[in-house]
Amino acid sequence: MTAPAARIHVAHTSAPAPHHYTTLGLDSRKVAIWAFIGSECMLFVSLISTYLIYKGRSVVGPFPHETWTDPTTGHVLKPILNIPVTSASTFVLLMSSLFMVLALAAVQNKEKPKHSRGDRILGNSKLWLWMTAIAGTTFLGFQAFEFTSFVHEGLTIRTNLFGSSFFTLTGFHGAHVTAGVLWLVTLLAIDYRRGLGSRDSLLVDIAALYWHFVDVIWIVIFTLVYLIK
Amino acid sequence: MATTAISTPAYRGEYSGEQSGLWSWLSTVDHKRIGILYLYTALFFFMFGGVEALILRAQLGAPNQHLVSAEFYNQLFTMHGTTMIFLAIMPLSAAFFNFLIPLQIGARDVAFPRLNAFSYWVYLFGGIFITVPILFAVAPNGGWFGYAPLTTKPYSPGINIDFWVIGLQILGVSSLAAAFNFLTTIINLRAPGMTLMRMPMFTWMAFVVQFLLVLAFPVITIALVFLLFDRFFGTNFYNTVSAGADPLLWQHLFWIFGHPEVYILVLPAFGLVSEVLPTYSRKPLFGYPVMVYSGILIAALGFGVWAHHMFAVGMGPIADTFFGLTTMLIAIPTGVKIFNWIATMAQGAIRYTTSMLFGIGLVGLFTIGGISGIMHSSPPADLQQTDTYFIVAHFHYVLFGGSIMGIFAGIYHYFPKIQGRLMDEKLGKIHFWLTFIAMNLTFFPMHFSGMLGMPRRIYTYDAGQGWDLYNAMSTAGAMIFPIAMLIFIYNFFKSRKSGEIAGSNPWGAGTLEWSIPSPPPDYNFAKIPTVTSRYPLWEGKEVDHESARINSQEGKTAAELGIVMPYNTIKPLLVALGLIIMFCGLMTTPILIAAGAALLVFSLYSWLLSPLEPEHH
Numbered sequence: 001m002t003a004p005a006a007r008i009h010v011a012h013t014s015a016p017a018p019h020h021y022t023t024l025g026l027d028s029r030k031v032a033i034w035a036f037i038g039s040e041c042m043l044f045v046s047l048i049s050t051y052l053i054y055k056g057r058s059v060v061g062p063f064p065h066e067t068w069t070d071p072t073t074g075h076v077l078k079p080i081l082n083i084p085v086t087s088a089s090t091f092v093l094l095m096s097s098l099f100m101v102l103a104l105a106a107v108q109n110k111e112k113p114k115h116s117r118g119d120r121i122l123g124n125s126k127l128w129l130w131m132t133a134i135a136g137t138t139f140l141g142f143q144a145f146e147f148t149s150f151v152h153e154g155l156t157i158r159t160n161l162f163g164s165s166f167f168t169l170t171g172f173h174g175a176h177v178t179a180g181v182l183w184l185v186t187l188l189a190i191d192y193r194r195g196l197g198s199r200d201s202l203l204v205d206i207a208a209l210y211w212h213f214v215d216v217i218w219i220v221i222f223t224l225v226y227l228i229k
Numbered sequence: 230m231a232t233t234a235i236s237t238p239a240y241r242g243e244y245s246g247e248q249s250g251l252w253s254w255l256s257t258v259d260h261k262r263i264g265i266l267y268l269y270t271a272l273f274f275f276m277f278g279g280v281e282a283l284i285l286r287a288q289l290g291a292p293n294q295h296l297v298s299a300e301f302y303n304q305l306f307t308m309h310g311t312t313m314i315f316l317a318i319m320p321l322s323a324a325f326f327n328f329l330i331p332l333q334i335g336a337r338d339v340a341f342p343r344l345n346a347f348s349y350w351v352y353l354f355g356g357i358f359i360t361v362p363i364l365f366a367v368a369p370n371g372g373w374f375g376y377a378p379l380t381t382k383p384y385s386p387g388i389n390i391d392f393w394v395i396g397l398q399i400l401g402v403s404s405l406a407a408a409f410n411f412l413t414t415i416i417n418l419r420a421p422g423m424t425l426m427r428m429p430m431f432t433w434m435a436f437v438v439q440f441l442l443v444l445a446f447p448v449i450t451i452a453l454v455f456l457l458f459d460r461f462f463g464t465n466f467y468n469t470v471s472a473g474a475d476p477l478l479w480q481h482l483f484w485i486f487g488h489p490e491v492y493i494l495v496l497p498a499f500g501l502v503s504e505v506l507p508t509y510s511r512k513p514l515f516g517y518p519v520m521v522y523s524g525i526l527i528a529a530l531g532f533g534v535w536a537h538h539m540f541a542v543g544m545g546p547i548a549d550t551f552f553g554l555t556t557m558l559i560a561i562p563t564g565v566k567i568f569n570w571i572a573t574m575a576q577g578a579i580r581y582t583t584s585m586l587f588g589i590g591l592v593g594l595f596t597i598g599g600i601s602g603i604m605h606s607s608p609p610a611d612l613q614q615t616d617t618y619f620i621v622a623h624f625h626y627v628l629f630g631g632s633i634m635g636i637f638a639g640i641y642h643y644f645p646k647i648q649g650r651l652m653d654e655k656l657g658k659i660h661f662w663l664t665f666i667a668m669n670l671t672f673f674p675m676h677f678s679g680m681l682g683m684p685r686r687i688y689t690y691d692a693g694q695g696w697d698l699y700n701a702m703s704t705a706g707a708m709i710f711p712i713a714m715l716i717f718i719y720n721f722f723k724s725r726k727s728g729e730i731a732g733s734n735p736w737g738a739g740t741l742e743w744s745i746p747s748p749p750p751d752y753n754f755a756k757i758p759t760v761t762s763r764y765p766l767w768e769g770k771e772v773d774h775e776s777a778r779i780n781s782q783e784g785k786t787a788a789e790l791g792i793v794m795p796y797n798t799i800k801p802l803l804v805a806l807g808l809i810i811m812f813c814g815l816m817t818t819p820i821l822i823a824a825g826a827a828l829l830v831f832s833l834y835s836w837l838l839s840p841l842e843p844e845h846h
């Protein structure tokens with residue numbers, strides 16, 4: 001085997017070459033964000049499973065869906081989850097995904113001519129990025145309100161198994177929303193500084209993928225933690 | 230494919246392309262140099278963990294010894310396991326991932342060169358963080374699997390476990406970042422014609438391992454978060470006493486990560502040996518597709534066997550049966566690999582180089598570990614064996630006999646590619662035989678001491694239980710390792726300086742990494758090749774002399790060839806540093822958390838907003 005001479009050919013530089021050759025023709029960041037999301041799924045699966053395993057195992061209240069009477073003091077603690085309020089915050093988060101879709105479309109179509117006022121509104125990437133970020137922040141506001149009212153009603157992260165697993169799970173989700181809002185604000189800063197155009201759509205695209213993922217996870221949490229008794 | 234563009238890029242000042250000097254190492258984003266950093270650091274930790282093991286064995290050499298205290302013994306075995314797994318074997322594999330994956334798939338670098346540097350620095354800092362405490366006798370002491378509630382505050386009040394929880398969390402960041410990077414690299418940076426089923430087997434196994442990392446590490450991350458919260462904020466995840474927590478929660482979460490982890494440790498070695506055996510047998514790998522599928526199957530089944538580590542906790546007959554069966558099943562694809570390696574060697578023109586000896590060593594020794602594995606996949610048998618030295622024998626045959634033998638095979642095989650010079654074969658063979666003898670003398674007797682009931686993790690024992698001779702043998706064997714290692718280190722550094730010049734393909738191997746100079750230029754391939762077969766250098770006909778000539782040319786710089794290279798940058802190191810400072814703050818004062826966070830955010834933004842490389846023209 002003395003001939004290291006290769007049976008390899010040299011790639012032709014046909015057509016306008018992409019920035020760098022990639023096997024899928026996709027930008028690597030797009031591939032990586034999917035890998036990241038896969039990993040995040042396992043993160044939330046672990047958190048949600050723990051919550052479900054510990055459901056109904058707390059020795060003291062408050063409980064999510066049932067009232068509890070403290071045997072020593074006789075205090076009656078109401079079920080703690082406030083489903084109407086959380087439904088509202090869930091709706092806001094869902095809307096934020098819609099805004100995100102519009103933001104991405106606006107960036108992708110930046111250079112297309114705008115004929116009507118409607119076109120101009122739909123094509124305003126700053127507007128939709130702002131709307132998404134505001135909706136995300138509103139959701140976080142709801143969560144802050146929820147957390148403080150729970151603490152007032154006697155549920156902290158140390159109270160019982162429910163408190164520990166509930167605050168950790170929803171807190172982790174809230175941290176993800178926070179990271180998403182910071183990401184959106186960064187995109188906005190870029191948009192103000194030099195304007196996001198269709199050549200930047202990948203930047204918004206991966207942010208959007210992350211945002212939708214965080215949104216979907218919330219739907220799962222809302223269903224399993226809040227809706228199912 | 231902007232590879233043949235001829236216009237000369239105007240390099241800015243930041244890009245130095247320097248190949249020497251401390252700064253060039255701190256700021257490098259070249260996958261080969263990062264691979265070398267991983268290699269040296271991991272070899273250092275390998276020896277550090279080895280010294281810990283030597284003290285353990287010295288303590289157990291005879292009954293009723295008091296060389297170290299029971300408490301320190303606990304720290305030693307905890308840190309020995311933690312070091313070997315997280316600071317030695319995984320990063321040694323990462324060294325090869327770094328160095329080889331881009332070369333094997335015909336790429337200029339990994340998908341995210343700066344993220345790659347970040348992974349290394351986080352590993353280095355995390356490694357230091359978790360290792361330093363043992364010098365002050367405050368090291369983690371809860372075993373490498375850190376069972377909670379034992380590791381919760383009421384039972385482990387010291388700071389020992391804090392180092393472990395935080396240290397593993399840091400190392401997890403490094404592993405995950407690297408996994409996203411390599412996964413993307415393998416999916417997206419393969420040269421034209423490098424289809425999945427033409428990928429070299431090492432890259433294939435690396436590919437499988439990245440999936441395991443991406444899916445298994447989040448689980449231990451969460452288990453550790455719970456433990457961290459329990460210890461620092463008084464949550465109840467593992468509070469079985471007053472809050473009604475499930476005493477098995479940690480065990481489940483840990484082993485859902487832990488079993489895939491053992492494949493994370495051994496599959497890269499399998500990949501290396503699958504390059505080594507064909508080369509020195511001068512035959513293509515036998516049953517390539519089956520090797521691919523068995524690797525995938527092992528990984529997939531690996532997520533369904535975790536509770537075989539928990540037979541003794543009384544899960545009930547149904548769970549025991551299920552996990553016993555899945556564990557036995559996983560031995561099938563593993564066995565298939567062994568037979569395929571044997572078939573690869575059969576009737577080959579074998580050259581017994583050092584690398585080949587280590588490769589054959591793996592095939593033999595791993596098989597022994599696999600067989601003892603099948604023995605305790607049966608719950609009734611395992612009840613006799615669990616927590617005894619029999620288990621210690623098992624996992625050292627798979628980890629030392631498997632992972633470490635494979636990694637040494639890889640080091641001897643790839644040293645010439647990395648350093649441009651050959652290692653001394655004579656010293657190499659002495660290294661191999663000493664290691665082989667030491668390995669068997671140390672670990673084979675443990676099967677017997679274990680069967681005779683000697684529990685693992687005891688710091689001393691009474692005479693007259695039939696364990697004395699076996700322990701003396703194990704200790705004698707262990708004392709041979711340092712001699713073997715010293716010979717290896719001597720050989721390594723001597724050959725690095727004055728070994729025989731290797732040339733691009735000293736072994737007559739068939740895969741792409743051997744088509745370029747040794748050591749490879751920073752851009753790897755002057756022209757990105759088009760691949761038409763699994764062993765592109767082995768097919769005799771249709772040789773493309775032109776591209777072979779271009780790619781084997783030495784001495785051309787990237788600028789001369791018009792290849793755009795990334796800037797060197799210190800930012801990944803700074804981000805890693807910020808991260809570590811934050812974690813240190815968790816153990817000391819919030820001011821450090823704020824300082825670390827500031828450094829992290831600032832350098833991260835500065836990294837993300839600065840271009841990777843000069844603009845193309």
Ligand code: HEM
Pocket residue numbers: 374491492494495537538556557559560563598599600601602603605606607611614615616620623624627628631632
């Ligand atoms: C044929 C394949 C294998 C089978 C059937 C198998 C089976 C088992 C079983 C049933 C146990 C639990 C024993 C007990 O604690 O009572 C075990 C432990 C262990 N195995 Fe394996 N195993 C296999 C391969 C591997 C491989 C490839 C590795 C690593 C490279 C490995 C590393 C370990 C380790 C580290 C432990 C002990 C963990 C601890 O308790 O600290 N095994 N194995």
Ligand SMILES: [Cu+2]
Pocket residue numbers: 487488491534535537538
């Ligand atoms: Cu296992």
